[in-house]
Amino acid sequence: MTLTPTRTILDEARAVGRGVGAFNVVHLETAEALAGAAEDAGLPVILQLSENCVRYHGAFTPIALATLAVAEASSARVAVHLDHAEDPELALLAIERGFGSVMYDGAKLDFDRNVATTRLVVERANAAGVLVEAELGEIGGKDGAHAPGVRTDPGEAARFVAETGVHALAVAVGSSHAMTERVAAIDLDLVARLAAAVPVPLVLHGSSGVPDETIVRGIRSGLTKINVSTHLNARFTGAVREYLAAHPAAVDSRSYVAAGRAAVRSEAARLLTLFASTSKETG
Template sequence: MALVTTTEMFKKAYDGGYAIGAFNVNNMEIVQGITEACKEENSPVILQVSKGARSYASHTYLMKLVEAAVMDCPDIPIALHLDHGPDFETCKSCIDGGFTSVMIDASSRPFEENIEITKQVVDYAHKYGVVVEAELGTLAGIEDDVVVSAEDSSYTRPEEVEEFVRRTGCDSLAIAIGTSHGAFKFKPGTKPQLRFDVLRECEKKLPGFPIVLHGASSVPQEYVHMINTYGGAMKDAIGVPEDQLREAARSAVCKINIDSDLRLAMTGSVRKHLVECPADFDPRQYLKPARANIKELVRHKIVNVLGCSGKAL
């Protein structure tokens, strides 16, 4: 099976009351861990690449890793998505370079400017059969080059979504309902709570239209504890409760982005191995268990959070 777009994925997810996991990839072990889990769970998947990942690994290496995953998982629908494309040029480069989906993130711009930039990307992408995700509202937190303070974040205004989608022609819409980027999403002592009222209003304005949640890592405390036990310093790392993400996946939310959880699983495993086996110096010795941890994390998300196990066909 060749790379696919998210169009059919999202239609089935919307009708079926589940979401597709969009997992950020940076290297071979992460790609393998994700896709091996999807193969075992017979789950569709979105592999997404940020601008930072392209700078780190290069477009060519990432494309070849994803092509290898497609060959290794011929029965699993895999989409390749640009995460947080900052401008038209970056989106165009990914469209020309074989991506099947791109996100243009002009959410920090004024409403009219966001529409103008998003429509420019949509017009170009649709000529080549590539789908486009856009964003309204601004998430707090840090993810690669995306840095937004809590003061500058804002919830999506439901009264704007219908006009935005109609005028841009985008294929899916990322909204801000209280998720945030990074591993430190909420202040210690507070009870994380997503704004389901905003989500429901957006659903009413856009019936049948796929919604996306960014910044949706749950920051598993076992990996935070593992990192801290073996020399790390991640005090007060708090994520989005998984039961709230599962509730969102039953609604119009068809794509849930997960990045920090993968980083935590890999980093915790590597730290643990190097402390417990100080004589090891072969990267395969510590990357193999790290890859296995990513695989188990993704399997857990597929089954218990996203609800997309067995949905590959």
């Protein structure tokens, strides 16, 4: 199947009150697992490459082309997205290479500089039919640059969307990146006020630390794109540990990496189904 535009997936989900899983690719096996999860669940998925992932692989092109190839070969509806690009040039490169969406992350900049740089990315993306996600109000856990209690202001969010023309907005509502325990609480009232204030899908980053039931309530309050990375990484690593403990003589990395891939596929399919369970079409 050909790539599905991110915009199509998000607009359809938002129209019926459904959440969409946006899961981070770390290596080829992750991409394979996530596309397989979408096939198993019969639901669309967004595969994300972060700036950190690109740095890990040493260059954008190899891991980007591999992820695009996995998406194109899948029988599921799969979109490919660039996540947390603080370098606008990387965002522009992803647009040129055929990604369905990019996130330009200018949250560390002051409001006016964030608006100006984001607008430049949006202009280039619009010419290519690519969706742009941006961030307003830092999400916790990013390089330690987060003051407890920071939240996105609905009025400022409305102004930011209007001035930049972004197509999706990542908001700070209480979640935090890289959490390994699912104990975070999110401000559901703020989610609802943000959803009423802006005309674009809202994105929850740091979802790995948020319990299932809270994510479902967040989707019902107005969240659409649910980003998950650390939670799935933990499943991959746990399965590898279990395999090696049971097979201490194993030397072929394919055997234990396959175990990790299978664990991610199973859990990602469960999450996709959970996020879609809020749809008005399914009650």
